[in-house]
Amino acid sequence: MLIEPLAPLDVTDADGAAYHRLFADALAADRPTDPPPDLAEATGRLRVRREDQRSLRWVVRDGEAMLGHLVLGLPQLDNLHLAMAHAIVHPAHRRRGIATALLRTALPAAAGRRTLLIEAHDGSAGEAFCRAYGLRPVGSERLSLLRLADVDWADVRAVGAAEHPGYRLERWAGRCPDELLDPYAAAKTAMNDAPLDNIDMGGRVYTADVIRHDEAGYRESKLDQRVVVAVHEATGEVAGLTEVLLASPPRSFQGDTAVVPAHRGTGLGLWVKADMLCRLRTERPEVTELLTGNAASNAHMLRINDRLGYRPYQALTEWQADLAALVGRLG
Numbered sequence: 001m002l003i004e005p006l007a008p009l010d011v012t013d014a015d016g017a018a019y020h021r022l023f024a025d026a027l028a029a030d031r032p033t034d035p036p037p038d039l040a041e042a043t044g045r046l047r048v049r050r051e052d053q054r055s056l057r058w059v060v061r062d063g064e065a066m067l068g069h070l071v072l073g074l075p076q077l078d079n080l081h082l083a084m085a086h087a088i089v090h091p092a093h094r095r096r097g098i099a100t101a102l103l104r105t106a107l108p109a110a111a112g113r114r115t116l117l118i119e120a121h122d123g124s125a126g127e128a129f130c131r132a133y134g135l136r137p138v139g140s141e142r143l144s145l146l147r148l149a150d151v152d153w154a155d156v157r158a159v160g161a162a163e164h165p166g167y168r169l170e171r172w173a174g175r176c177p178d179e180l181l182d183p184y185a186a187a188k189t190a191m192n193d194a195p196l197d198n199i200d201m202g203g204r205v206y207t208a209d210v211i212r213h214d215e216a217g218y219r220e221s222k223l224d225q226r227v228v229v230a231v232h233e234a235t236g237e238v239a240g241l242t243e244v245l246l247a248s249p250p251r252s253f254q255g256d257t258a259v260v261p262a263h264r265g266t267g268l269g270l271w272v273k274a275d276m277l278c279r280l281r282t283e284r285p286e287v288t289e290l291l292t293g294n295a296a297s298n299a300h301m302l303r304i305n306d307r308l309g310y311r312p313y314q315a316l317t318e319w320q321a322d323l324a325a326l327v328g329r330l331g
Contacts (some may be wrong), residue, residue: 027092058105081113143292241258242257
C-alpha cells in the first residue's frame with residue numbers, strides 16, 4: 001500500500017478531481033440524503049494552507065484513483081496538546097486496513113501532543129473504527145437542517161426587524177471591515193463558552209490575524225462567508241455575531257453564532273440569526289437549505305435554532321484517545 005503526503009502547493013487539478021470522486025462516492029454510500037460535493041470546493045479544501053492551524057494530508061492511490069485520504073490538524077496558537085484527524089476511505093476498499101495505515105503514517109507528525117480527536121457520524125464506518133481502536137466517546141453533537149421553504153417568514157421577519165435600543169446591525173461578505181476587525185475578533189472569543197462536554201480542548205485564540213486567515217481559507221475553499229454582527233453603539237464593541245458559509249447550492253452552512261457575556265439575555269443571538277436568514281432569502285434565493293451543528297448539551301443555541309425552524313438531521317460523536325496509547329495499539 002503506497003501512502004503519499006499531499007502538500008497544498010503540490011495539489012494539481014487531477015488531485016482535486018480524484019479527491020472529489022472519493023468524497024462523493026463515500027458520501028453517497030454513507031449519507032445518501034446529503035447533496036454531492038462541489039468540485040471547486042473539494043479542490044480548494046486541499047489547497048488551503050495557514051500558519052496558525054497546520055493541516056497535513058496523506059493519500060492512498062491506485063493509478064489516478066484516490067482510495068483513501070487523511071488530514072491531520074495541528075493547532076499552532078492554542079490547544080498545543082491536541083491533534084485532530086479525519087479520514088475517508090472509498091466504500092469499495094474498506095476493511096483492508098487503509099484507514100489504519102493512514103493514521104499510523106500520520107501520527108508521528110503529532111509527536112509531543114497528548115490527545116487525538118476524531119469526529120464520526122453515529123453508525124458510520126468512522127464510529128466502528130474508533131470503537132475498534134479503543135477511542136472514547138467524549139462529546140455528542142446534533143446536526144440540524146433548516147429548509148428555507150418551511151420557515152415561518154412572518155415570524156423571522158418580525159424578529160429580524162425588532163428594535164434593540166443601543167445596538168445596531170452591521171453586515172459584510174467575505175472581508176471584515178478594518179474598523180470592526182479587532183472588536184469582531186474579541187467577540188469571537190465568546191465561542192469559547194460553548195459546551196465541550198468531556199472533550200480535552202481549551203479555548204481558541206482569536207486575533208485579527210486569525211480572522212484574516214479564516215477569511216483567506218474560505219476564499220481558497222470557494223466558500224462565500226456572510227457575517228451579521230450587533231454593535232453596541234455606546235462602546236463600539238461587537239456584542240453578538242453570526243456567520244454563514246455559502247457553498248454550492250442548494251445547501252450551505254450556518255457557522256459560528258455567539259453573544260458576548262456582558263450583552264447576553266437581550267435576544268441578540270436570535271436577532272442576528274433572523275436578520276441573516278432574511279438577507280439570504282433576498283440575496284441568495286438559490287440557497288434552500290442550511291446545515292448547522294451544536295453540542296447536544298447546548299440547550300440555549302438549540303432553542304434558538306428550533307425557533308427559527310431547524311430540525312434534527314444527523315448525530316455526530318467526538319471520539320478521543322491518548323496519543324501515546326493509540327500509537328501502541330496501532331502497532
